[in-house]
Amino acid sequence: MPLGPVALEVEGVSVSYGKFIAVESVTLSVGVGECVAVIGPNGHGKSSMVTALAGLVRRGGVVRVFGQPLPAGSPGAAVRAGLVLVPERRHLYPELTTRDNIMLGSYSRTRRISARSAWEDVSGVLDMFPELARLLDQKAGTLSGGQQQMVALARAMAARPRVLLLDEPCLGLAEAVARRVYDWLGEMTKTDMTILLVEENPVHALLVADRAVRMYKGLVEQPGVASHE
Amino acid sequence: MSEFLNLLAAGLTSGAIYGIFGACLAVWFRVCNVLNLAVGDFAMFGAIGTAWLVQTAGLPFIVGIIVVLVGVGLTAWLFDWVVLHTAFDRGAGAHGIVSVFFYTFGLSLILEGVARAMFGTNVYGAPSIWSGPALHVLDFHVQRAGVLVIGLAIVSGLILWAYLRFTVSGRAASACGESVLGSRIVGIDSAKFRRRIFIMTAVLAALFGVVESPITGYTYMSGPTLSLIGVVAAGFAAFRKPGRAVAAGLVIGVAEAMLGGYVSTSYNDVLLYAILFAIIIFRPEVLGLGPEPA
Numbered sequence: 371m372p373l374g375p376v377a378l379e380v381e382g383v384s385v386s387y388g389k390f391i392a393v394e395s396v397t398l399s400v401g402v403g404e405c406v407a408v409i410g411p412n413g414h415g416k417s418s419m420v421t422a423l424a425g426l427v428r429r430g431g432v433v434r435v436f437g438q439p440l441p442a443g444s445p446g447a448a449v450r451a452g453l454v455l456v457p458e459r460r461h462l463y464p465e466l467t468t469r470d471n472i473m474l475g476s477y478s479r480t481r482r483i484s485a486r487s488a489w490e491d492v493s494g495v496l497d498m499f500p501e502l503a504r505l506l507d508q509k510a511g512t513l514s515g516g517q518q519q520m521v522a523l524a525r526a527m528a529a530r531p532r533v534l535l536l537d538e539p540c541l542g543l544a545e546a547v548a549r550r551v552y553d554w555l556g557e558m559t560k561t562d563m564t565i566l567l568v569e570e571n572p573v574h575a576l577l578v579a580d581r582a583v584r585m586y587k588g589l590v591e592q593p594g595v596a597s598h599e
Numbered sequence: 600m601s602e603f604l605n606l607l608a609a610g611l612t613s614g615a616i617y618g619i620f621g622a623c624l625a626v627w628f629r630v631c632n633v634l635n636l637a638v639g640d641f642a643m644f645g646a647i648g649t650a651w652l653v654q655t656a657g658l659p660f661i662v663g664i665i666v667v668l669v670g671v672g673l674t675a676w677l678f679d680w681v682v683l684h685t686a687f688d689r690g691a692g693a694h695g696i697v698s699v700f701f702y703t704f705g706l707s708l709i710l711e712g713v714a715r716a717m718f719g720t721n722v723y724g725a726p727s728i729w730s731g732p733a734l735h736v737l738d739f740h741v742q743r744a745g746v747l748v749i750g751l752a753i754v755s756g757l758i759l760w761a762y763l764r765f766t767v768s769g770r771a772a773s774a775c776g777e778s779v780l781g782s783r784i785v786g787i788d789s790a791k792f793r794r795r796i797f798i799m800t801a802v803l804a805a806l807f808g809v810v811e812s813p814i815t816g817y818t819y820m821s822g823p824t825l826s827l828i829g830v831v832a833a834g835f836a837a838f839r840k841p842g843r844a845v846a847a848g849l850v851i852g853v854a855e856a857m858l859g860g861y862v863s864t865s866y867n868d869v870l871l872y873a874i875l876f877a878i879i880i881f882r883p884e885v886l887g888l889g890p891e892p893a
Contacts, residue, residue, distance in 0.1 A: 426783060449786035461781035463774045465839075470770050478786035481767050488767045529785060 377564035383431035407579035424455035452532030464511025475528030516547035601738035614852020615752035621832025621844030623800035639825025640710035645805025646812035650723035675801035714819035760842025
């Protein structure tokens with residue numbers, strides 16, 4: 371349990387696909403500025419849980435962001451509340467440019483303005499990802515895996531998240547690229563950003579997480595405190 | 600010179616027909632990756648419905664147009680709600696390319712059957728919005744309805760191009776076709792974009808039918824032909840670029856008219872498809888059809 375004020379509260383969240391229960395009554399709290407890792411083997415409900423928190427799949431239970439309850443199955447409401455997901459395998463828009471991919475992260479607040487004004491609103495995220503500046507007019511589908519992951523993170527940051535959900539951010543990336551992603555995450559943990567990180571690899575996760583929970587067969591099994599050593 | 604200008608006028612008019620249906624197909628395909636094979640049937644309903652309401656039911660012309668456009672819009676909304684919403688948003692039914700093809704193909708068949716039952720097999724033409732003798736500028740002769748057809752195609756193409764290129768909403772519409780999940784995680788309602796653009800293109804096609812029908816006349820069977828030429832024009836625009844579809848349609852129309860006027864009308868379709876196949880095979884990048892990204 372976090373010691374200070376709570377940013378994300380998850381109470382009794384369940385996810386089912388037909389008769390198969392993927393997530394079973396998960397309860398979890400993440401404090402403001404805290405980074406919590408959800409670790410565990412593949413196929414035990416980690417991704418189902420974060421996609422449900424982001425409103426992408428139906429769920430039971432209660433989710434609150436800074437005390438505000440989120441309606442189930444409404445990704446737009448989650449984004450407006452500041453809960454933003456970087457999904458597994460990124461899900462970029464391959465035929466759109468890097469610039470458009472990043473800009474659309476701000477869609478919930480810029481949808482009624484011109485594309486040029488929207489870009490001016492979000493272009494500050496390039497300070498966090500300077501290598502993307504030379505790739506802005508390149509189609510996202512032609513970028514390398516590491517560059518695409520940076521675009522996915524930049525798109526999420528364009529939404530100005532208060533709580534960032536990261537689902538396997540290093541899946542399929544070379545070790546050197548994964549290190550860079552985790553360097554960036556390490557920088558984020560020094561800010562007041564709240565992060566819930568899903569990661570199969572506990573070595574990666576414990577590089578940046580303040581504490582970790584393990585999911586097994588749809589249940590949160592055991593809490594733990596990371597040493598950062 | 601006179602013959603050339605008149606062929607040019609005829610070509611631009613028929614090219615506008617290619618272009619407008621190509622644009623309607625391309626913009627909706629861009630949003631949801633489904634070809635609207637009923638777009639020509641919406642045009643048919645616009646033309647025949649307006650003609651019937653004005654000439655048989657005795658409604659004023661402007662009222663007839665409004666009633667028909669509202670009716671077409673409601674029909675499109677109902678189809679989206681009953682079929683597309685159920686299939687795509689609620690996850691029911693099959694989603695393979697053949698199954699999805701039959702959604703709009705089925706709508707086309709239904710609209711054709713309803714039109715036959717309601718209006719019979721007669722040829723209908725709505726009254727001309729801009730009536731009067733053909734316009735003459737030097738040796739250039741063009742019907743007033745033709746001017747409206749060309750104007751509507753160009754204005755529609757420009758508006759759709761500007762919407763997709765300069766607005767956040769237009770980029771969001773494109774994102775829906777690229778990745779439904781990717782669009783949802785940033786708060787884009789892909790179902791809303793699919794529904795709105797389907798209704799908008801249905802109403803645009805119906806309006807085009809009203810404007811164009813004084814030139815060609817429509818029967819209940821006109822829809823599939825119009826949809827098919829729209830597919831060809833959209834093919835020249837990679838099925839995703841409505842502005843380019845209008846431009847391509849106009850070029851195709853002029854090329855066909857010139858070929859028909861100076862060589863033979865027998866070769867029009869051969870030329871059209873030969874060019875399309877050649878581009879797809881040898882220069883796919885011209886259509887924006889590059890290799891699949893890694």
